[in-house]
Amino acid sequence: MSVSGKLLDVQHVTVEFHIGGLMGGTLLTAVNDVSFSLDNDKPEILTLAGESGSGKTTLSRVLLRDLEPTRGKVLFEGRDLSAIRKRSEFNEFMKKVQPVFQNPFETFSPLRRVDAYLFDTAVNFGMASNRRGAVKVVDDALHNVGLSLDEVRQRYPHELSGGQIQRVSVARALISKPKLILADEPVSMVDASLRMEIVNLFQKLRDEQNVSVIYITHDLATAYYISDRIGIMLRGYVVESGPVEDVLERPAHPYTQLLKESVPEPAPKERESWAKHIALGTTEVKEYGRIGCKFAGRCPHVMDICRKADPPDVQVGQQTVKCYLYSEDAEKSAAGTGH
Amino acid sequence: MALLSVKNLHAYYQTEVYGISRTVRAVDGVSFDLFPNEIYGVAGESSCGKTTLIKVISGSIKPPLKALEGSVNYTFGDYSVDMLRASQDELRQNVRWKEISYVMQGSMSVLNPVRRVIATFRDIVDTHEGITDKQKFLEQTRAHVNRLGLPTDVLDAYPHQLSGGMRQRVAIALATVFQPSLIIADEPTTALDVVVQRGVLQMIKEIQAISSNTVLLVTHDMAVHANVADRLMIMYAGRIAEEGPTETIFNEPLHPYTQHLIRSLPMIGERSTKVSLEGAPPNLAHPPTGCRFHPRCPYVMDVCRTEVPELVTVKERHRVACHLVKEDSL
Known part of the structure; x- marks a missing residue:
């Protein structure tokens, strides 16, 4: 086990799905050459944002080892996920990487008491040998999310509010003392007046429990509020990544610019700019099959080269941007310095 | 002249199973007016009665939902309808789709997955007006779709071939075939991405601006x-x-709940700590006494626990139901 270095290292992960019948059909690249890493000794919140169909959830399935990548590999604490074969090794991995799902009312069976899930998790991961011994473990996990065992004991999911049950679902993930939590749209089903308590909770986990969080969302406003770094995904590619302040305050990629502009500001005075007309794609699949930049069809700055080949990753300030707009500048400066 | 006038509406869900009766007070004493040529927004959390309110004002009151008290009156030009008393036949012939139409959240379930979009248009037009001339129907439908800025080839597509945003816009095109006086949009963009959401809402705004009708937007x-x-x-x-008015609500919110809702919104470029309210939205089978917000209110007073605050007009068109406000302004 590596003490320093990378907690999670995603190297050129590509996932392809075959759509259609046995004969023919098309190849859909859901995740395309994605690389990023999380440091072991510096917990952080990394947001993966993008519209539906951008590959966010497919990528999270790869990170949970629910799906084998077609190409590339994922290293967790220096270990290749595809090398995990034995059940015991997989259990060790699951203890350290835990998911939190979108809809807490679907996470828990309505016919089962929620505390049963917490005790099961504690016993299954060997945090306690039996139910009685697990009381402390479960209570500790619940305290981390601002609840206590007395509040949830013997309760069914419908007896808890959306905010409470989502906190229980985070507590369940915390029982095995994970190092990484993968939260896929954890607040989109929670009521507006309770949403911020979940979001604040992730920040607290990072600061007090040293847990890294991969926060998957399409809500840029909460992403800006909690995360340290952000990756913007479009049709399988990470088109822009970097510190969240840089990416969302000064977006470089035309898609990020459009995305940021489209977030409705909660203030009536911004109405005019938001009402500026935008073009929308008609059908779903067309952008996936396109050669070159997937945004070319909607991009206001589109050039001939964008439709011919995949744009390269270019460093612009603190951000990494996948766009030809910046690569020309990069080439010029590279020629100037004799690179 | 108000297009819709709702007065003191009480709509409850009443069930009785094995002699145990249960009443959920989903809409409890709501009065408001809708005027021609405006976009009226309804905001609130889940289970605050938004959807029940829509059910009642669109005339789909089915047991266990009952409208116990109050009135819902429409005035479409010189034709007026009492929603709580009109027969289903009258509603079908004169009101639904022609005067009031409905855009809902899951546009996928509006469109038949095994038929082309044009077939759904044909069904609706045939049900409400009857099609005598097929060619004329096709031309009119194409013209209608074109006017809304959609390509006419969406009519020949199957729903699964369209993107989520395009499907929702097709659903809006369906809802506006007869130029209704009122379009009810229930969470029309909740499942969509921000970019697509913007496009769909822009379309709703444009339609409203062109035909000067009323849009009731619930989200x-x-x-x-x-x-x-x-x-x-x-x-x-x-x-x-x-x-x-929206500007007043955002700039000078008076109710503590509204103030919280607006303060807790995260914004790009601003990182101050946002907090959630204590507690949870109440169960409407056993709502709190007095002001229903009092268990969660940071400014709760004794009077809030016992007396229901009245909705008072504080300024022109600005109404608030809070004991705090009452004392200040009167």
Whole structure:
């Protein structure tokens, strides 16, 4: 086990799905050459944002080892996920990487008491040998999310509010003392007046429990509020990544610019700019099959080269941007310095 | 002249199973008016009675839902309808789709997955007006779709071939075939991405501007209301907490619940700590006494626990139901 270095290292992960019948059909690249890493000794919140169909959830399935990548590999604490074969090794991995799902009312069976899930998790991961011994473990996990065992004991999911049950679902993930939590749209089903308590909770986990969080969302406003770094995904590619302040305050990629502009500001005075007309794609699949930049069809700055080949990753300030707009500048400066 | 006038509406879900009766007071004493040529927003959390309110004003009251008290009156030019008393036949012939249409959240379930989009248009037009001339129907439908800025080839597509945003816009095109006086949009963009959401809402705004009709936009997303609605109603636990022009609601919210809703919205470029309210939205089978917000209110007083605050007009068109406000302004 590596003490320093990378907690999670995603190297050129590509996932392809075959759509259609046995004969023919098309190849859909859901995740395309994605690389990023999380440091072991510096917990952080990394947001993966993008519209539906951008590959966010497919990528999270790869990170949970629910799906084998077609190409590339994922290293967790220096270990290749595809090398995990034995059940015991997989259990060790699951203890350290835990998911939190979108809809807490679907996470828990309505016919089962929620505390049963917490005790099961504690016993299954060997945090306690039996139910009685697990009381402390479960209570500790619940305290981390601002609840206590007395509040949830013997309760069914419908007896808890959306905010409470989502906190229980985070507590369940915390029982095995994970190092990484993968939260896929954890607040989109929670009521507006309770949403911020979940979001604040992730920040607290990072600061007090040293847990890294991969926060998957399409809500840029909460992403800006909690995360340290952000990756913007479009049709399988990470088109822009970097510190969240840089990416969302000064977006470089035309898609990020459009995305940021489209977030409705909660203030009536911004109405005019938001009402500026935008073009929308008609059908779903067309952008996936396109050669070159997937945004070319909607991009206001589109050039001939964008439709011919995949744009390269270019460093612009603190951000990494996948766009030809910046690569020309990069080439010029590279020629100037004799690179 | 108001297009829709709702007065003191009480709509409850009443069930009786094995002699145990249960009443959920989903809409409890709601009064408001809708005027021609405006976008009226309704905001509130889940289970605050938004959807029940829509069911009643669109005339789909089915048991266990009962409208016990109050009135819902429409005036379409010189034709007026009492929604709580009109027969289903009358509603079908004269009101539904022609005067009131409905855009709902899951546009996928509006469109038949095994038929082309044009078939759904044909069904609707045939049911409400009858098609005598097929060629004329096709031309009119194409012209209608074109006017809304959609390509005419969407008519020959199957729903699964269209993107989520395009499907929702097709659903809006369906809802506006007969140029209705009122379009009810229930969470029309909740499942969509921000870019697509913007496109769909822009389309709703454009249609409203062109035909000068009324749009009732229901969503929990305050940021959407800020950009789209002209007037805004904030519902809490089956009652109106506050109502007023959107700018007033955002700039000078008076109800503590509204103040919290607006303060807790995260914004890009601003990172101050946002907090959630204590407690949870109440169960409407056993709502709190007095002001229904009092268990969660930071400014709770004794009077709030026992007396229901009345909805008082504080300024022009700005109404608030809160004991705090009452004392200040009167």
